[in-house]
Amino acid sequence: MERKALVTLQIGKSEFFESVNKNFLGVCKNHNWSFEIINKRAYKFLPVRKKIRRIQFEKFQVGELLKKYDRILYLDSDILLREDLPDMFSLVPQDAVGCVMEDVGPQKWKRDEERLRAQKRLGQISNWKEGYFNSGVFVVSKIHRGIFSTRWSALARGRWADQTTLNYQVRAHGFSICSLPKEFNYHPEVCAKWQKVDCRRNAHIVHYAGPEAKKAMREDLKLLTKAKKP
Secondary structure, X not given: OOOEXXXXXXXXXXXXXXXXXXXXXXXXXXXXXXXXXXXXXXXXXXXXXXXOOOHHHHHHHHHHHOOOOOEEEEEOOOEEXXXXXXXXXXXXXXXXXXXXXXXXXXXXXXXXXXXXXXXXXXXXXXXXXXXXXXXXXXXXXXXXXXXXXXXXXXXXXXXXXXXXXXXXXXXXXXXXXXXXXXHHOEOHHHOOOOOOHHHHHOOOEEEOOOHHHHHHXXXXXXXXXXXXXX
């Protein structure tokens, strides 16, 4: 029987952690998934400019967790799930990385810039002309452990160094990508109607990416709490 887990990253403090964990645990119970929280730093390298130890790189601990689990759904901790979230592992083939592309809309040029910057540093990939996914949501299997290498020579730099590294390594390893609809990583930069409450309610996975979105997360948590009251 396959061992499956939902994994999130929670280092430091946040007003949202407790509520997010309740939300995630409810979905895990529905699908019989394990729940893992990455809550300690594991890496001492300084992979980005100004020698900042970005917490985001700690999501690379997913690679170690794939020794324990056959498949993992990774989610950032500024996310809320619909309770009827479909089985993500059924939607994504086992040999593919499941993700949502975000090189769309008016900010596409930034993603294109990071794609080109990564190839300049790490080497050209002939078939990577388009496609840049957001690493706040992804589905991986044991075969994908290699994309989580923390060797200095395997790391990208730039705006979202951790995210760009994963984008590059998926393609460098030649893995298939299962591009999911935006409703599986519904976040402000790629969804023009994101600010509308009714649109967010219809999404399977709502990602409150960026400080400006946290007000909406507070509002949605209040609605979620009210909905559960008898």
